[in-house]
Amino acid sequence: MSDSRPVLVLTNPYDVTADLVLRLLAEREVPVVRLDPGADLHTDASLTATYGAGGQWGTLRTPHRELDTSRVRSVWVRRPSPYEGPRGLGGQDRRFAAEQTLWGAGGVLASLPGAHYVNHPWRNRGAEFKPAQLSAAQRCGLRVPATVITNDPGEARTFVARQPGGVVYKPVRNTPYRVDGRPQSVWVREVRGAGITGAVSVCPHMFQIKVDKVFDARVTAVGDRLFGVRIDSPDLDWRRRQDAMTCTPIDVPEPIAHAALRYLSELDLLFGAFDFAVTAAGDWYFLECNPNGQWAWQPAETTADIAHALADQLEKGPDT
Known part of the structure; x- marks a missing residue:
């Protein structure tokens, strides 16, 4: 029946x-x-x-x-x-x-x-906090770039000074922002100590070492199924000009797959969109996991596979 x-x-x-x-x-x-x-x-x-x-x-x-x-x-x-x-x-x-x-x-x-x-809406909300993401990623065996979240300008300058490879700034949450009524986006960007002013004290800011990456990777997880794509972009933040990037399916290394599934289990999620920066040595650095990220922009075959995986989850209903 x-x-x-x-x-x-x-x-x-x-x-x-x-x-x-x-x-x-x-x-x-x-x-x-x-x-x-x-x-x-x-x-x-x-x-x-x-x-x-x-x-x-x-x-x-x-x-x-x-x-x-x-x-x-x-x-x-x-x-x-x-x-x-x-x-x-x-x-x-x-x-x-x-x-x-x-x-x-x-x-x-x-x-x-x-x-x-x-996912459950309360699990989504809890998993959106960047500090919680970084903490969970470390516990689950994912490599995390050195990061400081602070509203102390002095601490921020000290962190930047100690990173010879450079530091990037990113908001702890993507918050709607308008200038003259027009929506604006705050992209990931490189920062130097001289650019850190007293305005940092207004709220927490997130500073992270600049990973010397050769490409980015998106891993979309649905249940225990993982779908990986390689992202090649001329920009530090590939989201800035998606028309300038190329995406190709890629296999997810077994240690990364194992850690990503452990991450989902720890945060009680069935869906997650993981972003990684991958170095020439093959090191995958965890950047974030959006518990409700967009996924239909990926190659057609990957998008179709994710859609089928989600339909499978919704059709099966609760475990008996």
Whole structure:
């Protein structure tokens, strides 16, 4: 008998990456409900959760579906919109509605009984902290570049002075930033001691030795399956001009694969997008692991393999 339990996909309506996986689930006749909770629950969707002596049950209603939340097979936390509150409200009323939706609906959707999460939203949030990533990577046997995170300009200058091969700066989190109303990105860039000013004291900054790399590598992990690509770019930060880079599939060395899977297990993740800098000697330096990273920009065969691996995870549901 086929499994009629649906997969719940939490993402925004413009997420074309999610569409790749949803098409595969449709071909497999797996029922899917798509929801953008930060927006839909303020417009045409409703969510009810009930807790009592009989356990937990509830209903999610959208314009197209009615879902028994106790029967959700899997939840894919992709790229839902931020919880910002209804646009018709202003000031503290909108902030209040946004917070109530986050802690209310967000809490319900993160606590569906028996559901298989890819990844669980609380695991995603915990794994986004760069200091936690570096600490976990070291424990799991990955090589980590020497790094200092500090809001002390003197400590930063001392660190830079001790690194003859150079130092790069990177933000501890990619935060939206605008100049004259136009969105800006803060890219990884090389820094010298003379460029470190008292402004460092405003917040923690991340300084890391510049790895003498010959290429970058992205390793996308889905469960126990790893998909590697080599990235050749003229830029220090390949994300800056993706049209100038080339990507080719690459085998992941066994020690790196073993450590990456241990990392996922330690942080309780089923998906992770690992970035490495690889030297001429073949040393793989861990840079970060985005627990909800983009992956559809990779070569077509790699993108297709990742989409199938994600569809497999969502279709199988929780382990019995």
